[in-house]
Amino acid sequence: MFPFYFGYFDPTYIMLIPAILFSLYAQSRISSTFSRYLQVRSYKGITGAEAARIILDRNGLYDVPIEVIRGHLTDHYDPSRKVLRLSEDVYYGNSIASIGVAAHEAGHALQHQSGYAPLSIRNSLVPVVNIGSNLSWVFIILGFFMGFSAFINLGIWLFSGAVIFQLITLPVEYNASSRAIKQLEENYIIDDDEVRGARKVLDAAALTYVAATLMAVSQLLRLLIITRDSRD
Template structure:
C-alpha cells in the first residue's frame, strides 16, 4: 500500500517548498537585476550585438552568425546551426545588462568551439531528456494510480531530467566566467562595470541553481513515496 497521500493531503509536498521559494527568489532577482542594469549604459557604448561580434571574431568564430530573436531574456546559442540569437533588448541595447548577456551567450559558442566536455555531455543528453522528461510523468502517474510497478520506471526516467539540470550548472557558470574574461581582456568594459556585469550574470545563475534544486527535491520526494509503498 502507498503511504502517501493521506486523505487528499500529501505530506511529502513539504519537501518541495525550499525549491519553490528558491525559484521564486531567483526569478525575482534576475528580473530586478536585469531591469536595473538595463538602465545603466556602458561607458564604451557598444551594443550587445557589437560586443558579441567582437568577442566571436577575436576568438576565431567568424562563422557564427548573430540573429535577433523574439521574447525577453530569450537569448541563446544554437550549437546545431552555429547561430547566436539575441533578444531585442540585448541585440540593440548598450546597457551593462545587454552586453553582459550577449557575452555570456558568446561564452557558450566558445565552449562549443573548444569542445568543452560538460557542454558536449549536456548536448548529448538533449534527445534522451526530451523523451524521458515527458514520459516520466506518464509512468509516475500510472504508478501512483494504476500499476505500482511503473513508478520505478518513471523515477528512473525523471532521474535523467535531474541529471540534465545538474550538468547545466557547470556549463552556465563557465559561460559566465568566460564572458567576464572576454569583456575585460578585449577592453569592452571598465573596472567598475566588471562588478556590475558579474551581478547580472550571478543573478541569472540563480535560476539554474533553483531549477536543479527543485528537480533534485522532486526526485527525493518520488523516492520517499515509492519507498513508503513497500512499508
C-alpha cells in the same frame, strides 16, 4: 506535483517548499538585477550584438552568425546550427545588462569551439531529456493509480535523467559566465567598473539554474520517498 494522492494529503510535498521559495527569490533577483542594469548605458555605447561579435571574432569564430529573436531573456547559443541568438533588448541594447548577457551566450560558443566536456555531455542529453521529462510523469501517475510499480520505477528513471541534466547545466552556465567576464576585460569591451555590473547580472542569472537544480533534486527525493512508503 501530487500534494494529494489516494485521497490523502502528501506530507512529502513540504520537501518542495525550500526549492519553491528559492526559485521565487531567484526569479525576483534576475528580474530586478537585469531591469536595473538594462537602464545603465555602457560608456562606449557598444550594443549586445556588437559585444558578442567582438568576442566571437577575436576567438576566430567568424562563421558564427548573430540573430535577433523575440522574447524576454530568450537569449541562447544553438550548438547544432552554430548560431548565437539574442533577444531584442540584448541585441540592440547598449546597456551593461545587454552586454553581459550577450557575452555569456558568446561564452557558450567558446565552450563549443574548445570542446568543453560538460557542454558536449549536456548537448547529447537534450533529445533524451526532452522526451524523458515529459513521459516520466505519465508513467509515474499511471503507476500510482494502476498499482504498477514497474511504471513508477520507469518514470523515476526517466525523471532522473532530467535531474542529471540540471546538475550538468550548472558548471556549463558558470563556466560560460566566467569566460564572458574574461573576454569583456581582455578585449576592453567595457570598463572595469562596468564589469562589476555585468558580473552581478550573470550571477543573478546563474541563481535560476541553481533553483531549477534544487527543485529537480527535491522532486526526485520526494518521489523516491513516496515510492518507498507505497511499497511498505
